[in-house]
Amino acid sequence: MTADRATIEANLRQHVETLAGLIGPRTLARPKTIAATIGYLENQWREIGHEVERETYVALGEQATNLIVEKRGTSRSDEIVLLGAHYDTVSTTPGADDNASAVAVLLEVSRLLRDHDGRRTARYVAFACEEPPFFNFGEMGSQHHASQCRQRGERIAGMLCLEMVGYFSDELGSQQVPPTIPARLHRFFPRRGNFLAAVGNPPSWKLAWAFRRGFKRATRLPLFSICLPETVHEIRLSDNSSFWDQGYPALMLTDTSFLRNPNYHLETDTPDTLDYARMTEVTLGVAGAMRRLLK
Structure with a gap:
């Protein structure tokens, strides 16, 4: 293990x-x-050297807070590449994979790219209120932020949603196929949970292609990238859907959640169940993809 990988894994x-x-x-x-x-x-974020903005709004009568960090682009700063992850959990779990794993990768990517001068603006957002009872009720932090982006006329060149990125298994049969995928197509999907998935809707195919190229240059971790119609409802179960609803291209980057991790939304979703070496590769891959997207 290189010194860089050791530092990332420890962080x-x-x-x-x-x-x-x-x-x-x-x-x-x-x-x-x-x-x-x-x-x-x-x-x-402040220790890294970033300034942090609080974006507050009311969710079911309570104040909710998104946290935002930006590094402005050099020549195309009006174009924004957004990397985000929700920091909340359901009440039944400590939420190691869902979604501390993603928040950890969000922090580390923002650290690795602290001094990267991209032409586009990099925006990092920790979202509130992704989980029930807020999910799909217009109260999600990502729904608020995406709608504000649209109202301001912001150009989101791509949104990357980190959603559960820490659970991996090499065992055959450890990876399930979304139930809404027809059985005749199951043979085209992996059966071992040893990869990161990058899932988009059809209008996000260009973003998916660019992400894949940047990711694959930075790590050898397997990547399964696919764009599916939103009728496959499993692809709408995170913050990426908030940006699709506003007409922005977005991808969900995920270990596929309940299709792989048996600890989903349970008290057993604990830090010791995660694969930090592979999370390190996720971090390097996402940072590589961000560099490509920020060009």
């Missing part, structure tokens, strides 16, 4: 153990855990 482990081990379930119903999460993320 990822620290982030996940803090969020899912020390803080635990992160929901507006437990305001102290939300405050602790926001404080941790802000402190981490």
Whole structure:
């Protein structure tokens, strides 16, 4: 393992153990855990050297907070590449994979690209309220942010949604196929949960192609990239759908959640169940893809 990989892996482990081990379930119903999460993320970003903006709104009568970091582009700064992950959980889980793994990768990619001068603007967002009871009720942090982007007329060149990126298995049969995929097509899908998936809708195919090229140059971790119609409802189960609804191209980057991880939304979704070496490769791959998209 190189020194860079060792540092990334140690940082990822620290982030996940803090969020899912020390803080635990992160929901507006437990305001102290939300405050602790926001404080941790802000402190981490400031230590990296980023300025952090709070974007607040009302979700089911409570104040919710998105956290935003930007690094402006050099010549095409009006075009934005957004990397985001939700930091909340359901009340039944400490949320190591869902979604501390993704928040950890978000922090590490923003660290790796701190001094990268892309022509486009890089925006990193930690979203509130992705999980029920807020999901698909117009109360999600990503729904608020995406609608604000549209109202401001912002040009989101691509949104990358990190959603559960830490659980892997080499065992045959460890990877399930979305139930809405016709059985005759199942043979085209992987059966081992040893890859990262990059899933888009048809209008996001150019983003998917560019992401794949950047990712594959940076890591040998297997990547399964596919664009599916939104009638395959499993592809709409995270923050990427908020940006599709506003007409922006977006991808969900995921270990495929409940199609692979048996700890989904359970108290067993703990830091010790994650594969930090492969999460390190996810981080390197996403950073490589961001570099390509920011050109």
